[in-house]
Amino acid sequence: MEQFQGELIDRVFDRGICVKCGACVGLCPYFRYFDGIVAVMDRCVAGTGRCVQVCPRAGYKSTAPQENATDGNGIGIYRSVFKARASVDTLHEGVQYGGVVTALLAYGIENSFFGGAIVTDREGALAPSGMLAESVTDIARCAGSRYSAAGSLAVFNKAIKDGKGNLAVVGLPCQMEALERMKHSIPDGAQRESAVSLRIGIFCTWALDYRMLKDFLRANGVTGAVKKYDIPPPPSEKFVVFTEQGRREFPLMEIRGLVQKGCSLCRDMTAEHADISIGTVEGEEQWNTVVLRTEKGEAFFEEALNKNIVEKAQLPDQNLNHLSTASRNKRKRGKNAELELSREG
Numbered sequence: 442m443e444q445f446q447g448e449l450i451d452r453v454f455d456r457g458i459c460v461k462c463g464a465c466v467g468l469c470p471y472f473r474y475f476d477g478i479v480a481v482m483d484r485c486v487a488g489t490g491r492c493v494q495v496c497p498r499a500g501y502k503s504t505a506p507q508e509n510a511t512d513g514n515g516i517g518i519y520r521s522v523f524k525a526r527a528s529v530d531t532l533h534e535g536v537q538y539g540g541v542v543t544a545l546l547a548y549g550i551e552n553s554f555f556g557g558a559i560v561t562d563r564e565g566a567l568a569p570s571g572m573l574a575e576s577v578t579d580i581a582r583c584a585g586s587r588y589s590a591a592g593s594l595a596v597f598n599k600a601i602k603d604g605k606g607n608l609a610v611v612g613l614p615c616q617m618e619a620l621e622r623m624k625h626s627i628p629d630g631a632q633r634e635s636a637v638s639l640r641i642g643i644f645c646t647w648a649l650d651y652r653m654l655k656d657f658l659r660a661n662g663v664t665g666a667v668k669k670y671d672i673p674p675p676p677s678e679k680f681v682v683f684t685e686q687g688r689r690e691f692p693l694m695e696i697r698g699l700v701q702k703g704c705s706l707c708r709d710m711t712a713e714h715a716d717i718s719i720g721t722v723e724g725e726e727q728w729n730t731v732v733l734r735t736e737k738g739e740a741f742f743e744e745a746l747n748k749n750i751v752e753k754a755q756l757p758d759q760n761l762n763h764l765s766t767a768s769r770n771k772r773k774r775g776k777n778a779e780l781e782l783s784r785e786g
């Protein structure tokens with residue numbers, strides 16, 4: 442069946458629900474990511490419509506593992522869940538929490554499990570964006586969380602165009618979903634899939650619109666480069682920004698107004714399409730929650746564990762229960778928002 446770019450424009454751009462995952466950028470010359478936005482450069486009449494096929498906001502598709510009846514506790518299909526952190530020797534400066542993402546990537550690159558990793562860089566004069574990291578130095582430079590969407594899958598598409606393969610991809614749940622859709626897309630999904638060696642998904646409740654965030658910070662006197670963002674666990678209800686000038690705190694209530702509209706439709710909190718999903722452990726910020734989902738993800742993690750790259754411990758039941766509830770609630774909210782949008786026409 443033919444699909445057209447016009448469908449993506451009608452269903453996603455005109456409704457303002459693009460979440461800047463970057464998956465449509467670089468598939469053809471008609472989309473660009475620049476400084477926090479994805480723009481349509483020109484109209485396309487080709488009937489291949491790869492852009493519509495890969496977009497996680499182009500309509501809900503029940504290909505997600507979360508639809509599976511065996512998904513007992515609401516965080517998708519998995520083999521094991523526990524907490525972990527980078528070992529003392531592998532803990533890089535600037536990591537967000539336990540540093541597991543960065544430690545795993547560094548280990549994978551150093552030991553040629555993959556040739557490169559698609560990560561998200563730190564913002565400079567422009568918004569954060571994707572980066573193909575091919576060394577431990579590159580990986581370490583991208584440690585930490587930018588709480589705005591950064592279009593990083595555009596760099597994945599470019600890497601494929603440049604003939605790169607054997608890649609690890611780090612991304613938000615919507616980006617893992619886009620990769621899953623890409624896998625099944627026509628005509629070159631299989632080729633794209635074969636370039637991915639490992640998918641590391643990071644948990645996500647929402648992401649901010651970068652330009653709105655920038656305006657908000659500027660209006661509140663934060664103009665220099667941001668070194669780190671943080672959202673401490675409840676009940677803090679704070680958004681914290683670290684700059685050269687020091688630390689600034691803002692009520693989370695004020696920040697929620699800057700969340701991308703398309704995030705309201707999102708049903709995935711724990712990156713259910715990843716090989717390994719990683720988030721924080723509420724109340725124990727030196728640790729990460731780790732969900733091993735696939736055989737590939739499990740084998741890679743176990744190897745890193747055996748080499749003392751990371752250490753693991755049991756995740757308290759209370760944390761798992763809380764994660765399950767948050768994840769289920771996100772699914773419900775996303776489903777309701779989709780129904781509401783379809784009523785709007």
Ligand SMILES: Cc1cc2nc3c(=O)[nH]c(=O)nc-3n(C[C@H](O)[C@H](O)[C@H](O)COP(=O)(O)OP(=O)(O)OC[C@H]3O[C@@H](n4cnc5c(N)ncnc54)[C@H](O)[C@@H]3O)c2cc1C
Pocket residue numbers: 535536537538539540541542543544560561562569583584585586587588589590591593611612613643644645646647648649719720721722729
């Ligand atoms: C927008 C956003 C929302 C999040 N929401 C939650 C949440 O609700 N609950 C929760 O438990 N955890 C959430 N996280 C994940 C959390 O902030 C950490 O990324 C995760 O716990 C891994 O910690 P770490 O110490 O291993 O990360 P690090 O070792 O510091 O590695 C972080 C990795 O994340 C990548 N990254 C940074 N910013 C982005 C971005 N904008 N898009 C894609 N990749 C990026 C970097 O390239 C880096 O490789 C969120 C992250 C982001 C970016």
Ligand code: SF4
Pocket residue numbers: 449453454458459460461462463464465466479492495496497498499619
């Ligand atoms: S959500 Fe992703 S794939 Fe869809 S239009 Fe936006 S950037 Fe493109």
Ligand code: SF4
Pocket residue numbers: 460590613614615616645646647648701703704707708709
């Ligand atoms: S809430 Fe969903 S759509 Fe929004 S950035 Fe997070 S994973 Fe992507």
